[in-house]
Amino acid sequence: MSFALYMIGFAIFLGGLIWGAVVAGVPHLYIGIGSLIFLGIGIFSAVSRTRSKDPS
Template sequence: MSFLLYMIGFLIVIGGLAWGATVAGVPQLYIIIGAVVLLGIGILTAVSNTRHRDPPN
């Protein structure tokens, strides 16, 4: 799976969660903080899942 595809999917998930939190009445500051944290987690997991491993010797 490519890094770009992984990140697009993760951004869709973050957008859905942010929209749901907005509808539920969560303050905007908490939504922004949560989205930034989730984005960081998404980048870390995308890099670890899509990086090319060194071939064994």
């Protein structure tokens, strides 16, 4: 799976979480902090899953 495809899927997932938090009435500051944390986790996991393996 390519990095871009992984990040598009994660962006859709993150958008759904943000939308749910807004509907639930979570303060915008907490939504911003949480989304930055989840974005960092998404980038780390995308890089680790899509990087090419080193030859042995």
